[in-house]
Structure formats: C-alpha cells, structure tokens
Amino acid sequence: MKFPRFFIDRPIFAVVLSVLMLIAGGLALLRLPLSEYPSVTPPTVQVTAAYPGASPDVIAETVAAPLEQAINGVENMLYMSSQASSDGRMSITISFKQG
Numbered sequence: 001m002k003f004p005r006f007f008i009d010r011p012i013f014a015v016v017l018s019v020l021m022l023i024a025g026g027l028a029l030l031r032l033p034l035s036e037y038p039s040v041t042p043p044t045v046q047v048t049a050a051y052p053g054a055s056p057d058v059i060a061e062t063v064a065a066p067l068e069q070a071i072n073g074v075e076n077m078l079y080m081s082s083q084a085s086s087d088g089r090m091s092i093t094i095s096f097k098q099g
Helices: 002-009 011-031 056-071
Strands: 044-050 077-084 089-096
Touching: 002 011, 044 056, 056 077, 056 089
Parallel strands: none
Antiparallel strands: 044 089, 077 089
C-alpha cells in the first residue's frame, strides 16, 4: 500500500517518470534493427504443363492462354507470370495476398 501512495502523494514526479519512460520507449523503438522483422513472401502456386514437340508460341496460345483466363478470376491474387520453353514445357506462377 505504500508504493501506490508514494505516487499519489507526488503527482508531478509520477508524470515526469511516465514521460521519461515514454521517451525511452520511443528511442528504443527507433534503434530497433530492421533485421528483427521477418521477411514475408507471398504464397505462390506454380502450374506446370508439358506439350511435347510444340513450339513456345503454340504452347502460349493453346495451353497458357486458356489457363491464364481461368486463373485470372481467382480471389486474392496479386500477380501471375507465365513462361513457355522450346522443349514443350510451360509454367505459370501465381502469387496471392497473405492471409
């Protein structure tokens, strides 16, 4: 009971102590290194398809375009990228919002 009474009897001291603690907390927050925060990467999904013997243009028109149109309406999608190679493979990478 004596500890709270000390601050009740000395309100100016209590206010000064509170302000000093607030300033110390603000300085500590400013000096906190950014490496403490984790690096967050958005969740991704990769769709891969193979069309043996097809050129990248054929894969882009017959495989990638219909898939991209179907995927384009997905909720919480941030961005999508696709890539077709000369060996008949196609890859679409879709990134989503966190949560």
